[in-house]
Amino acid sequence: MSDKKAVILLSGGLDSATVVAMAKADGYSCYTMSFDYGQRHRSELQAAERVARQLGVVEHKVIGLNLNGMGGSALTDASIAVPENAAGAAPAPGIPVTYVPARNTVFLSLALGWAEVLGARDIFIGVNAVDYSGYPDCRPEFVEAFERMANLATKAGVEGNGFRIQAPLQNMSKAEIVAAGIALGVDYAQTVSCYQADDDGRACGKCDSCSLRAAGFAAAGVADATRYV
Incomplete structure (x- = not known):
């Protein structure tokens, strides 16, 4: 096991699974973290556990939160419908109702705490600024700002053992990520990437996440591995 440790946010989706594989290929001992935050379905948590096993991480941790107590997102409030697109249609412009307020800020903060406990200096997140769904907490400016904060807010950072927030997919297209x-x-x-997957993890094929994922497989010339309803 490498002495070079990384904490990686693992949602169970395509992007975060790719990030785990990248970190492992770069020689990191990988510690993955998922969140049971009140999302619409648990199939993504089951997917995260499968990915963690398949890629041989050192430890996979699931943290319970209650973001559905705040609501404000189609992913945490059942009264807000998940937008659906016609086959092949691009997601609508702007910040969609699937944006979960402060989600990546909260997730990265908890990953930062675990990284400090483990003595890890690298935290990986699968955000993407090219083929993304309009979320403000997926932008490079957010990642850079969080890294600055992390090194101001922690004992390790103040003592000169600073953290790096790594977002290796930041400037990649979905096709490049798949490849x-x-x-x-x-x-x-x-x-599982779908915003409203069923209990068996089968995708709807109509939400923004499904559209971006399907387009990525098609552009990469790779057979779509997704299981659809």
Whole structure:
């Protein structure tokens, strides 16, 4: 096991699975973290556990939160419908109702705490600024700002053992992400990206996440590994 440790946010989706494979290929001992935050379905948590096993992480941790207590997002409030698109249609512009207020800020903060406990200096997140759904907490400016905060807010940072927030997918297209993951042996059939997957992890094929994922497989010239309803 490498002495070079990384904490990686693992949602169970295509992007985060690829990030775990990238970190492992770069020689990190990988510690993955998922969140049971009141999302619409638990199938993504089951997918995260499968991905963690397949990619051989050192430890996989699931943290319970109650973001559905605040609501404000179609992913945490059942009264807000998940937008659906016609087949092949691009997601609508602007910040969609699937944005979960402060989600990546909260998730990265908890990953930062675990990283400090583990003595890890690198935290990986699968945000993307090219093929993304309009979320403000996926932008490079957010990642850079969080890294600055992390090194001001922690004992390790103040003592000069600073943290790096790594977002290796930041400037990659979805097709490039798929191609990279395939090359690293990611089994995308184990992942769940859909905003409203059923209890068996089958995707709706109509939400923004499904549209972006399907387009990525098509552009990469790779058979779509997604299981659809």
